[in-house]
Amino acid sequence: MKIQILLSIVAMSFVTAFAADPVLAISKNDKELQTLLKKKSLNKKDNERVKALLSDVFNFKRLAEKTLPKETWASLDDASKDSFATEFQRMVRNSSAKRLEMYRTDSTIYDAPKLKKNNTEANVTAHLWYKGKESVLVYKMTLENGNWMAWDLVIDDLSTARNYKEQFATILKTKSFGELLETIKKKADEIEE
Structure with a gap:
């Protein structure tokens, strides 16, 4: 009985430690991604895994919300919000998988996370070097159900959420929300081919 209790405490400590460190959420995916990107060519399964790794740490519903004007998002029903988030995620995943060169690194160093709001929000800064050139990425993250999820990625001071928000x-x-959604669907389809 004592051993079971001890094992439970150790397991809970491990889960809590992982949840408490947003850097682990990012670096774990990045290690596998870098291994895949070192291959000379990627098969279909590898490509699908790359897409998953590029987006698994993102809360696309929250990112999608941040890309629309507040009044537009507030006016949507739940089904429309879900549809927009799904198509937006598909577009971003497919686009990211087409531009793999920008994800290759020779080395990455992560700063200690900057925690705020009772340790439920964090900014994780990553310094990436590729062929002698440094890029700085900042992941804006929230702790959701024990997992750190990013809702924005700032690359060399350019916010993904802000960039899409300006475009949308x-x-x-000049167009309705329905037309915007159709544009995003078409873009995701084009990139997927």
């Missing part, structure tokens, strides 16, 4: 706001000045 421009589109929504």
Whole structure:
């Protein structure tokens, strides 16, 4: 009985330690991604795994919400929000998988996470070097159900969420939300081919 209790405590400590460190959520995926990117060519299974690794740590529903004007997001029903988040994720995943060169690194160093809001939000800064050139990535993350999930990626001071928000706001000045959603679906389909 004492051994079972001890094992339970150790297991809970491990889970808590993992959840408490957002750097682990990022670095774990990055190690596997870098291994795949070192291959001379990727088969279909490898490509699907790359897509998963590029997006598994992201909360696409929250990122999708951040890309729309607040009043537009608030006006949508749950089904429309889910549909937008799904198609947005598909577009971003497919686009990211097409531009693998930007994910290759020779080395990566992570700064200690900057925790805030009762340790439920964090910024994780990664310094990536490839062919002697450094890029700085900042993952904006939240702790959700014991897992750290990113909702924005800032690459060399350019926010992914802000970039899409500006693009989508421009589109929504002349088109409806439905037309924006169709544009995103078509873009995801084109990139997927």
